[in-house]
Amino acid sequence: MRKNGVKMIKIKAKDVDVFYGKKQALFNISLDIEENQVTALIGPSGCGKSTFLRCLNRMNDVIDICSVKGEILINDFNINDKGCDVVRLREKIGMVFQKPNPFPKTLYENVSYGPTIHGIAQSKQEMDEIVETSLKKAALWEEVKDRLHEPGTGLSGGQQQRLCIARAISVRPEVILMDEPCSALDPIATAQIEELIDELKKEHTIIIVTHSMAQAARVSQNTGFFHLGQLIEHGSTDKIFKNPDNKKTQDYITGRFG
């Protein structure tokens, strides 16, 4: 979103290196993410785009051998600082995974999970409201409102993924990270999610990793192209797809490799 023609930067990554043990997975990544826009990260498999995404909510902490160097500023605060509270960080930065991963609990409990952990709702009524609005925003409410207390694992794949989106937005995150959210879904469910992403960007900054260049072109305003752990090029989606500066980007987008 531009205020008075000035780009509002939400996330600023500076010289990010990531290592898995001794193997370096990301080299010197510097990337600015615009607020209330969709940024797509594209590139061939194993290029490090998912790794970069996982740096943004420090999900790489979960992997023992993974270490991250460099600065990632979110609202001008370096999340790689020792003083960063990971729990608060992940409250602000939600994440949706490649494979729908609803908890083996009821739909209601799935959505109320985050608010319960962060103590957001003061009363049962408030929680009900949060669950309802989250499901509505995830365009799932109409389909499930009569079976909120059935297990979330009983939904179809597309519904499960929207449930995971509802779960992610239940704590009103500022940023939503999506790691190939449609790769396990059929075209109809994919279209629904893409529509949803467009809707969600009004309130959230969205970063999406995708293998489908068509999807990147459809949903994103900005695109970054990763190759072999390096950020080759980034800029507006229009420019990357129509008139890339780098030869590699052009080759990838025209399908010559990857």
Added chain:
Amino acid sequence: MNLILFTFIVLLGFTSYYFGRKKAYTIQSTKKRLTALPQFYGYYLAIWCAIPAFIIFSLWAIFEPSIVKLLILSDYSNQGYLDDELNLIYEKTKALSRGQFTGEITPFIEASAEKYLSLRSIAQSSKVVIVLSAIIASVAYAYKRISSNSRTREPVEKFLNAVLFTASLAAILTTVGIVFSLIFQTIDFFKVIPLFDFVFGTHWYPAKAFVRDSSEALDPTMYSDTFGAVPIFAGTFFIAFIAMCVAIPIGLMSGIYLAEYASIKVRQYAKPLIEILAGIPTVVYGFFAALTVGPFLKELGTSMGLEVSAESALAAGGVMGIMIIPFISSLSDDVITSVPQSLRDGSYAMGATKSETIKRVIFPAALPGIVGSILLGVSRAIGETMIVVMASGLAANLTLNPLESTSTITAQIVVILIGDQAFGDPKTQAAFALGMSLFLVTLCLNIVALRVVKRYREKYE
């Protein structure tokens, strides 16, 4: 003799494998395509060697003794012997032929013994001849028959199928046999002792049955108030309860630690170390409980002014609990580890801490498997014998005081069956009745446990 023959047949089997394969290679070298890999031709011939040998051996084992007996006893027919006497004569003959007969040797029996020996040697040598010629004939027949397009793969696969089926059948039949032997003895027991007295009687004193003079007729009334199983059932469940109080919390927590908190390095060493506990023989646990824990508890209790029996239920149950820890810890570690990583990621990404994730997501997801592991632990606790025999005493007290001694089903079975015992005696049969009830309890527990575990599996596969 049989051993040599058997070794020889095995060698023949290898040889026919070799020839079958060789023939296949020869066919292959003429650029013909075989219907199966050359090994299959070899296996096929080996099977043609094994099957006739097996059939002849079994027939021999079934019929040879009765035929020899018939031939020997034919000399004694028409002499007015009764069946029992004939059997006795045959046994004497056999004993004499082995040189183990000590009684009076009559010329008749001596002659029979000689005849017996000669019959046996004839049988033996004809067996060798028949087996070997049958094998050679069948292998030769098969060898001639195999060609580039003969089907060898299917028979070999079918044969393997049959062998594996026989193996599992043997296991199943054994189980059925054991259960039936339990059932019949149990039924006999309940003919003397009413079921009601057994299930609801509160006094267990089988030693009373010893006092009976064997010449006296069996008098059911004198057994009333002797075989009341309530105290030992109560003791069994009580000790199992104490054991689970130790095993569940420690096992579960160590399982969670291993699965979620321990680093790869720690896990690598800690898991085998904990599993060593499962490898300690229960006898060792038994004397640990009887000689170390029991006296220690007694001293500790005495210093606090409590009256503690040296053979307390607490000592036995506690040590039994330690024995069960590795089962629960290892099984629950496995179920927790098999909860998909994506669920953990989902929870962490919502900002949940490790303990919140475990409590709210992983534990509920793994709960069915954990319950299954606990039930398996319980059935082990109930079936455990050695620790109880050594550490908890043999007197069947009906008590809920963990500091007193009590006894269990398994311990009582041991008490009853140690030393001399008469078959058909209610005291001996009581052991079968106890065994039967123990079997039923653990069977139910295992069924429930397997059901629970299965339902869990269906969820993620």
